């Protein structure tokens with residue numbers, strides 16, 4: 134049942150991993166952008182699949198295979214509903230966001246991008262949305278262009294008319310930055326990209342996790358996301374793409390399950406989405422991701438977004454009062470997802486993370502697989518606290534205590 138508000142104390146009880154102590158202190162988990170913790174229902178669904186229904190999908194005539202196939206395809210339908218796909222066949226299971234982007238850059242890119250064509254990405258992208266396009270450019274002779282950032286890590290869109298040309302074949306952009314938390318104006322860029330006939334791919338790894346996503350409303354062609362950042366298991370994710378686009382693409386990998394007929398010289402392919410799902414898939418992972426969607430839907434995405442926003446405002450206010458702190462990314466919480474990237478005086482982000490860990494507080498430190506964004510600010514790393522539905526004000530208070538300790542050591 135959807136509720137307008139959420140009680141994190143109740144929610145936390147669903148997550149066994151949150152019940153432990155680290156270095157003698159109750160765990161404060163603020164590394165959700167890297168991966169979220171998993172609720173008991175997801176863990177139970179994985180166990181139940183292996184205990185009761187374990188069989189390969191779309192292959193057996195027997196009862197276990199039938200059950201596994203039904204659960205696997207039901208999960209696909211849930212994922213389709215999660216992002217507003219027109220039909221479940223528009224969802225291709227992948228290992229995660231990274232594989233979904235590589236699928237498009239390879240299967241679509243090699244047939245549609247040629248020498249001198251242009252690929253537009255942004256300086257804010259995760260390496261998963263840079264390297265696949267660099268590989269494509271290297272193989273085809275295409276050129277990569279960049280949307281630059283302003284001093285708050287927002288895209289500079291005044292340049293868009295110059296950046297988009299009749300050679301632009303694809304625009305690949307993130308919905309939400311994992312390095313700074315910026316919520317990007319994807320819809321606006323997608324509309325401009327379509328005017329020059331470019332394909333629009335969105336890296337939704339940090340998007341579909343925190344907000345209701347409707348790919349039709351966003352007006353994009355492909356949306357890639359991962360299960361493990363939204364309470365699901367690792368090793369599973371999805372690519373949503375328009376059906377006609379998927380139909381027009383060659384397979385990404387060859388093997389079992391993706392064929393219709395195999396001959397000695399020529400073979401034909403299964404229909405979409407199976408054409409893109411060679412080999413035995415991550416069946417348990419897919420079922421777990423569907424269960425995670427049920428769980429998040431039960432809590433209510435509006436309630437989750439509201440809770441995270443309130444916590445973000447609280448965290449920004451308290452963190453801004455810490456002496457020597459610098460917070461990167463948009464200063465307004467309205468342009469900001471529930472993730473705060475920061476440095477503190479002369480303390481190296483790795484030292485910040487180590488000291489916080491000694492207090493049982495988990496944050497990430499490093500370049501966050503976004504080295505271009507770090508270079509934009511002339512730094513090599515930040516510390517990053519990322520919030521999810523089970524975090525509380527008291528988690529933020531513990532973070533502040535930890536930061537004061539760091540400050541004391543490096544003063």
Ligand code: C6P
Pocket residue numbers: 166167168228229230231232259261262307309310311312336338339359370497501502
């Ligand atoms: N970011 C982080 O700590 P995979 O690994 O395929 O599930 O997701 C890759 C990915 C792509 N795009 C964005 C915006 C991401 O945040 C991530 C994963 C993690 O920020 C691990 S580097």
